[in-house]
Amino acid sequence: MHIDILTVIPELLESPFQHSILKRAQEKGLLTLQVHQLRKWAVNEYGMVDDYQYGGGAGMVMMCEPLTKAIEELSKSRLYDEIIFLTPDGETFNQKIANFLSLKENLLLICGHYKGIDERIREHFVTKEISIGDYVLSGGELPAAIIVDAIGRLLPGVLNDETSALTDSFQDNLLAPPVYTRPEDFRGWKVPDILLSGNHKKIEEWRHEEALKRTNKRRPDLTEND
Numbered sequence: 251m252h253i254d255i256l257t258v259i260p261e262l263l264e265s266p267f268q269h270s271i272l273k274r275a276q277e278k279g280l281l282t283l284q285v286h287q288l289r290k291w292a293v294n295e296y297g298m299v300d301d302y303q304y305g306g307g308a309g310m311v312m313m314c315e316p317l318t319k320a321i322e323e324l325s326k327s328r329l330y331d332e333i334i335f336l337t338p339d340g341e342t343f344n345q346k347i348a349n350f351l352s353l354k355e356n357l358l359l360i361c362g363h364y365k366g367i368d369e370r371i372r373e374h375f376v377t378k379e380i381s382i383g384d385y386v387l388s389g390g391e392l393p394a395a396i397i398v399d400a401i402g403r404l405l406p407g408v409l410n411d412e413t414s415a416l417t418d419s420f421q422d423n424l425l426a427p428p429v430y431t432r433p434e435d436f437r438g439w440k441v442p443d444i445l446l447s448g449n450h451k452k453i454e455e456w457r458h459e460e461a462l463k464r465t466n467k468r469r470p471d472l473t474e475n476d
């Protein structure tokens with residue numbers, strides 16, 4: 251999979267992709283990422299990419315021209331499956347969307363800033379609008395990093411244990427069950443006996459029960475309307 255990201259602050263995206271699972275995904279050649287400075291397509295020599303909004307009001311709006319030039323130039327080398335704009339008024343991101351996007355070949359993520367981007371870009375180029383939650387961030391860079399992380403770990407071959415992405419919380423509309431590691435007894439706080447029993451069938455049943463209990467208690471909405 252290849253992901254291009256358009257941003258006015260590429261520095262914000264330097265570290266998130268250079269560690270752990272995303273680093274491994276790139277080293278294995280399963281994921282390629284390119285972060286592009288939108289100012290490369292600025293309308294003047296000062297790097298202008300935003301302007302005042304028509305009708306008045308505080309906050310600058312990212313202009314049509316730099317975004318259009320960037321999208322059109324990048325589209326010459328790739329056929330994007332989705333051109334995604336990160337915005338608080340988009341569809342709320344979840345595991346289902348991560349799964350859907352992880353099956354694509356080429357994605358372009360557009361990070362908004364200031365007051366947002368000119369609506370005409372949304373109408374004419376953007377195919378999907380995603381929010382990472384009901385709160386407003388100062389830009390789309392952190393949401394883009396979150397989306398790339400959620401997608402990257404789903405690509406086949408990225409995780410060592412092929413099954414582990416499937417047993418994550420949310421993959422089956424259930425939260426994950428509790429997990430424990432050594433020691434068996436820490437300050438008198440014991441690991442549940444069943445996990446030490448070696449009986450894999452019973453352990454799986456216990457985990458499923460715990461996942462159900464946890465989901466019903468914390469996120470009953472996940473199992474409703476199924």
Ligand code: ADE
Pocket residue numbers: 336337338362380381382383384385386387388389390393
């Ligand atoms: N940009 C600003 N806030 C955002 C959010 N909650 N989700 C996605 N992009 C955003």
